[in-house]
Amino acid sequence: MSRAKKTIFKTSLETLYHSGLFRIMAPMAQGCGVIFTLHRVEPDPGHDFWPNKLLTITPEFLKTVIERCLSAGLDVVSLDEMAARLEAGETERRFAVFTLDDGYRDNLTHAYSVFKDHDCPFAIYLCSGLPDGDAELWWLALEEIIRRENVLSFALDGDEQAVSIGSTAEKTACFERIYWWLRAAPVERQYGFVRALCKCYGYDMTALCRGVSLSWDEVRRLSADPLVTIGAHTARHLPLAKLSEEAARDDIENGTARLSAELGVSPQHFAYPYGDPGSAAVREFALADSFGFRSAVTTRPDMLDEESRRKMHALPRVSLNGLYQEGRYVDVFLSGAPFALYNGLKRLRSA
Ligand SMILES: [Zn+2]
Structure with missing residues (x-):
């Protein structure tokens, strides 16, 4: 997101919050649930130059998000429970799913205890190149x-x-x-x-990769906890839509095979690397389906609703972005209002 877009998005969040518009829009926009995207969770290192800040939230903010979800009446559920509810059309009780992409060590050292303290399930979409030490971050x-x-x-x-x-x-x-x-x-x-x-x-x-990544022993330790789901996220973290179909299939297959070999179980859920429309589209959704994944997630911003059961391999997510770590923004996110406006404008533009 460019600096101008970040400013516009922040201004929109503030306007939605302070005008109270997010509360008015919530019944139409909130859907039945939300899948949050996180990457890294660690204390603020206080860098002046920190262009990847959007990928990191603090443990305190993670706690705030979980508590705001619970106090808003949402169930925090696992990917399996999410899939079961969507497949069965059980969309009356709203829910939130927490997913962390890539496989950073701070997921264990900083995020795990926060989820555990709240007895909240969460998922890590693991790129096997991180614990293998050969991912090019x-x-x-x-x-x-x-x-x-x-x-x-x-x-x-x-x-x-x-x-x-x-x-x-x-x-x-x-x-x-x-x-x-x-x-x-x-x-x-x-x-x-x-x-x-x-x-x-x-x-x-x-x-660099070995310094920031979970090891396979650490992944196994997390995986042994029933609160934790390990999903697949390819072997090399390549933008699949830019590859030949064979190369895209290989990267999914290699990542999945490494997870199965190290953990003894096949991953049931998948996240597309980057997950934007330029990295994952119709061909990749069909590929994920052909691997038999129960669900697959993008980074296209939106809430879940009863229609989501028809696109289980193209589910949207909402980023918990390090640039927007304010409790009031969580309330706005949970209303679905910013995404309804964003997607509505996008649909208008392409009409
Ligand atoms: Zn990723």
């Missing part, structure tokens, strides 16, 4: 390199440049520019760029 590597350096030399589309990145503003602008160029680039160019940058600046992406 390029968005984190890019942040770390830009944090350390004062000048960055790189080539975008063959255009060599050396950019001053001494100040926080310069670092942020440089990150945004490269990040969005990489998100739009073909997969191999994306990985080639970051590998070359790591080599040039002596940065060890494998050490």
Whole structure:
């Protein structure tokens, strides 16, 4: 999300809250439930330059979200319970599902105790490359390199440049520019760029991955708790829609096979890497269905409703984003109002 979009979204949340409009819209927009997307949960490190902040919430905010859900009368349920309710059309009692993507160690060291204290189930969609230690977490590597350096030399589309990145503003602008160029680039160019940058600046992406990822022993420890569901999230965390069908199938299959081998059970639920329309669409929904997953989730923002049973492999989620860690925003999210407006505007634009 660009800086302008972030500002517009925050302003919309504030307007919906302070006008009370979210309460008026809730009966039409809240649906029967919500699946929250989280990534990392850890105390605020206090960085000035922190472009991936949106991927991290604090343990205190996680506690706030759980408590707001419970006090709003929602059941916090597992993915299996969610699927059972949707499949059976049991949509009278509203519910929330907490899902954490990728497989970061802080899910165990900081998030687990918060869920456990509230006796709340949650799921981790595990990219097997994280515990295997070979996932290329390029968005984190890019942040770390830009944090350390004062000048960055790189080539975008063959255009060599050396950019001053001494100040926080310069670092942020440089990150945004490269990040969005990489998100739009073909997969191999994306990985080639970051590998070359790591080599040039002596940065060890494998050490980064091992430092932040759950180990298989830690995954097994979590998996032994009935509160925890381990779902699949591919082996390499590639944007599947940008791959050939065979390559997309391989990445899903390899990730699923590693989880089955290490945990002794096949994952029943799946999350598309990135999950936006450019990374997961109709072909990928059919692929996930063909693997026999009971459900598969995107990152398209919306609430669940009785229609969700007809799109169990394209379920929407609502991001618990590190940029919006305010209790009042949780109340607005639970009303469904921001997503009804966002999707309504999108439908109008495409009409
Ligand atoms: Zn992911």
